[in-house]
Amino acid sequence: MKRRALLALLLPFSIAVHGQSGKVHRIGMLEITPESANRANLNAFLEGLRKAGYVEGENFVIEYRSVDGQPGRFPKGAAELAAAKVDIIVTRSTAAALAAKKLGSIPVVMTSSADPVAYGVVASLARPGGNVTGLSTMVGELAAKRLRVLKQLVPQAKRVAAPLNLGNVTAAAERRQIEAAAKSLGMQAIILDVRDAEALGGALETAVQQGADALLVNAEVVVMGNRRTVIDFARKHRLPAMYAAREYVESGGLVAYGVNYPDLYSRAASYVVKILKGAKPGDLAIGKPTKMNLVINARAATELNVSIPSTLLQSVDELIR
Secondary structure, three states, X not given: OOHHHHHHHHHHHHHHHHXXXXXXXXXXXXXXXXXXXXXXXXXXHHHHHHHOOOOEOOOEEEEEEEOOOOHHHHHHHHHHHHHOOOXXXXXXXXXXXXXXXXXXXXOEEEEEOOOOOOOOOOOOOOOOOOOEEEEOOOOOOHHHHHHHHHHHHOOOOOEEEEEEOOOOOOHHHHHHHHHHHHHHOOOEEEEEEOOOHHHHHHHHHHHHHOXXXXXXXXXXXXXXXXXXXXXXXXXXXXXXXXXXOHHHHHOOOOEEEEEOHHHHHHHHHHHHHHHHOOOOHHHOOOEOOOOEEEEEEHHHHXXXXXXXXXXXXXXXXXXXX
């Protein structure tokens, strides 16, 4: 029996057993990937709610919608959550936040957004206004930091390919940062325009044809939602790859450096609790990342014949074996 159907059957019994007669909140989640691929983040979110006294199936249920790496489906997912009469929507990515924002009356909590002010999600970080609040993933020069770590792992790399959805509002700034960082390290950046899953495989093949000897992969919706394709391609062509999130390395990728997404989801839970208790989203300041993670997959390094420098071993947050 599917998880949602089982919860629906157990809900009346659970409430009776625990003596709770108050409202059962409906929390919508507008996500890049299915629950099975988002488990660590979802668990962190549920644990954050549990610490505040909210238990799934007792005083809240989750309506989960994944766009499966297709950003054009965010408006449809948001509309489905509105039709399900959710009390609040939790989003991942700027595109998801914008789609949920357009619903107007439903509070929105972001688990991540590249720059919510620049891209029109909120009015300001201190006073967001409107129906959206939550967390940003704004960290200066992340692409430059990722490239420096990649260069330490593979100092011989000269041409790095970066798949970007150039139709995304955040892509132009990221492209400039990647190209400047690559130049400073004596590398050439090959920018791949990847706007949907169908374009991904061909773009990666083009990168190999153009002599790419490393990959720089972000957490944008298309590539994150199709990360298995990217990881398998990198392994097949023996391309060392730097990723933007732990999920990639957990799935077999070489290395990731970026914000700690489970921590953001845990913190997002506190925003949800405040709003469910009556706070207005527009009055809750946007939070910034406080934890960064460097994660290396030792097995992938061995397969690629990549030696991990002692300097990186001393600073690594997690070594997956």
